[in-house]
Amino acid sequence: MADQRGLSASPDQKAVLRRAWPHMRPHRRGIVGALALSALATAISVAVPAVIGAAVDQLLAGDRGGLAVAVAAVCVLAVLRLVAFRQSEIQLATVGERVVRQLRDLAVTRLSRAPLRFLEAHPSGDLLRRTTTEIADLANFVRGQLPEALTVGGYLVFTTVLLLGYSPLLTLALFAVFVPSVVWVLRTFKKAADPAFAAEAAAAGTVASTYRELVTSREMLRTSGGVGFWRTRFLDDTRQRYRAARRTQRALFLISLSRVVQGITTGTLLLVGAELAARGHISVGTVVVFVLATRQLFESAAQTSNLIGQAQITLVGMARLLDLLEVTAPEPSALPRPTCGGGPRTAAPGVLEVRRVSYSYVAGTEVLRRLSVTIGSGERVGLVGPTGVGKTTLAKLITGLYEPDAGRVLLDGVDLRALPAAELRKRIVLVPQRVHMIQGTLLDNLALVPDAPGEERVREAVNRLGLTEWVAGLSSGLSSRLGRGEGQLSAGELQLIGLVRAALVDPAVLVLDEATADIDPDTAWHLETAIDTLRADRTLIVIAHREATIERLPRTIRLDHGSALTDS
Numbered sequence: 277m278a279d280q281r282g283l284s285a286s287p288d289q290k291a292v293l294r295r296a297w298p299h300m301r302p303h304r305r306g307i308v309g310a311l312a313l314s315a316l317a318t319a320i321s322v323a324v325p326a327v328i329g330a331a332v333d334q335l336l337a338g339d340r341g342g343l344a345v346a347v348a349a350v351c352v353l354a355v356l357r358l359v360a361f362r363q364s365e366i367q368l369a370t371v372g373e374r375v376v377r378q379l380r381d382l383a384v385t386r387l388s389r390a391p392l393r394f395l396e397a398h399p400s401g402d403l404l405r406r407t408t409t410e411i412a413d414l415a416n417f418v419r420g421q422l423p424e425a426l427t428v429g430g431y432l433v434f435t436t437v438l439l440l441g442y443s444p445l446l447t448l449a450l451f452a453v454f455v456p457s458v459v460w461v462l463r464t465f466k467k468a469a470d471p472a473f474a475a476e477a478a479a480a481g482t483v484a485s486t487y488r489e490l491v492t493s494r495e496m497l498r499t500s501g502g503v504g505f506w507r508t509r510f511l512d513d514t515r516q517r518y519r520a521a522r523r524t525q526r527a528l529f530l531i532s533l534s535r536v537v538q539g540i541t542t543g544t545l546l547l548v549g550a551e552l553a554a555r556g557h558i559s560v561g562t563v564v565v566f567v568l569a570t571r572q573l574f575e576s577a578a579q580t581s582n583l584i585g586q587a588q589i590t591l592v593g594m595a596r597l598l599d600l601l602e603v604t605a606p607e608p609s610a611l612p613r614p615t616c617g618g619g620p621r622t623a624a625p626g627v628l629e630v631r632r633v634s635y636s637y638v639a640g641t642e643v644l645r646r647l648s649v650t651i652g653s654g655e656r657v658g659l660v661g662p663t664g665v666g667k668t669t670l671a672k673l674i675t676g677l678y679e680p681d682a683g684r685v686l687l688d689g690v691d692l693r694a695l696p697a698a699e700l701r702k703r704i705v706l707v708p709q710r711v712h713m714i715q716g717t718l719l720d721n722l723a724l725v726p727d728a729p730g731e732e733r734v735r736e737a738v739n740r741l742g743l744t745e746w747v748a749g750l751s752s753g754l755s756s757r758l759g760r761g762e763g764q765l766s767a768g769e770l771q772l773i774g775l776v777r778a779a780l781v782d783p784a785v786l787v788l789d790e791a792t793a794d795i796d797p798d799t800a801w802h803l804e805t806a807i808d809t810l811r812a813d814r815t816l817i818v819i820a821h822r823e824a825t826i827e828r829l830p831r832t833i834r835l836d837h838g839s840a841l842t843d844s
């Protein structure tokens with residue numbers, strides 16, 4: 277099995293910001309502007325206690341004029357602070373939204389281009405959560421908590437500078453008690469929180485995956501009586517999630533120990549401050565400045581307890597998103613791309629060669645082993661074999677949806693891995709066993725091919741395949757609505773949609789993975805007519821379940837276990 281990097285349920289949370297920086301770099305000017313505004317707003321807030329302290333000293337000295345100036349200064353500062361805070365919040369939210377939108381677009385683009393093998397190897401509920409809920413958490417954090425976090429950080433820095441300016445000795449006493457205790461609380465919290473938050477995010481991903489399984493497999497679960505089993509599993513998953521959530525709550529409790537630290541610090545401050553004031557080293561106003569400034573500091577610490585919890589959730593989500601972006605980053609192909617001068621060399625159908633191809637889904641269990649087969653340009657071939665032998669796997673390798681673990685697949689002498697993805701999708705088309713539909717009209721569904729063909733081209737393709745009557749038989753023809761809660765089509769009819777899409781692309785090679793042997797006679801007739809009317813010079817490979825199909829095709833290849841091929 278070829279090396280495949282997989283997603284981790286609890287990915288590395290180290291250096292998340294450094295790893296995220298390349299995604300933020302294009303917005304650095306906006307980020308710096310928002311940070312500067314936030315710093316200004318915080319500096320204004322920190323200046324308020326200093327002005328009040330000055331007012332107290334002027335009051336004690338009986339200077340009424342100075343007192344009036346100080347009062348006016350407090351009012352002006354309050355207005356300035358409001359304006360600066362508001363502006364910094366707006367700027368931060370704007371730039372944050374831009375970064376989040378870019379991350380969301382990138383995640384969706386990378387997922388849409390990720391190899392099929394990668395998508396099949398991961399529960400879709402987990403992929404969905406990483407690209408929706410966890411990005412939404414990030415957006416909420418940027419809008420709600422990031423401005424607060426910046427303010428708290430700013431308070432710490434500016435308050436320290438202010439207090440050092442008033443009394444280095446009292447500042448020293450304050451920080452000697454406050455800093456080591458807070459650092460201890462934060463370190464203890466982080467030790468408990470890192471695994472706890474990661475486990476909760478992973479448990480939430482599992483719940484989403486299990487729930488999605490019910491939604492997508494509801495019919496099978498009902499008919500097979502498997503709902504009870506599924507419910508037990510779902511309840512187990514939610515129980516796990518509950519346990520994980522309790523663990524994060526316990527971790528969050530640790531952070532509230534900072535309130536005890538606050539009490540001890542205020543006591544120390546009053547004792548040392550009163551002593552210094554009594555000895556005439558500092559004024560009463562300075563003690564007032566310290567008390568007011570540390571109140572702000574403590575308020576910041578109280579906010580920190582909420583913020584750290586939110587930040588931790590965001591950090592885990594960010595780590596999981598970065599994990600997805602890093603794992604799905606396009607790797608430089610080892611194979612040479614076609615040069616501009618030469619252009620794609622597969623304009624004609626060309627010979628399709630499968631050369632000593634091996635493929636496994638699970639390490640150590642090869643589904644196909646050193647399989648070789650050559651299909652001539654324009655040949656029509658039926659591929660048959662016992663169920664589970666690897667016919668669909670071979671079809672996905674022939675159409676470039678899977679890359680072989682060993683060996684090569686060549687069209688007209690060009691390795692499929694050397695063809696640009698858009699070129700490959702036009703040259704070789706697979707109509708899978710289960711054709712997927714989107715919510716919309718039949719026309720919307722038929723036109724789901726590159727180049728967005730209009731109604732006229734779709735009608736022309738429908739006519740060419742002899743399907744006009746079938747379309748007319750639907751409730752509103754091409755305007756019939758399909759999808760959940762609306763019109764549903766049988767597996768055979770869905771394949772007719774796949775065939776029309778293929779006819780619109782008009783590929784050099786068409787691979788049809790026939791839906792079932794038990795197709796109803798009407799749909800079978802439509803399917804066969806459509807296959808027969810596809811352009812005769814195209815290569816056609818049908819994974820055939822029905823005798824009637826095999827009889828109509830001039831060559832049959834039989835695939836047996838161990839990748840033995842028999843031609844007839």
Ligand SMILES: Nc1ncnc2c1ncn2[C@@H]1O[C@H](COP(=O)(O)OP(=O)(O)OP(=O)(O)O)[C@@H](O)[C@H]1O
Nearest residue numbers: 396637638643661662663664665666667668669670
């Ligand atoms: N996504 C997957 N992950 C893991 N194993 C898979 C996957 N798809 C197929 N397999 C396994 O690979 C083997 C070949 O499957 P494949 O669908 O290619 O067989 P098939 O010949 O097309 O079967 P059928 O005639 O029933 O459609 C089977 O054992 C199957 O269980």
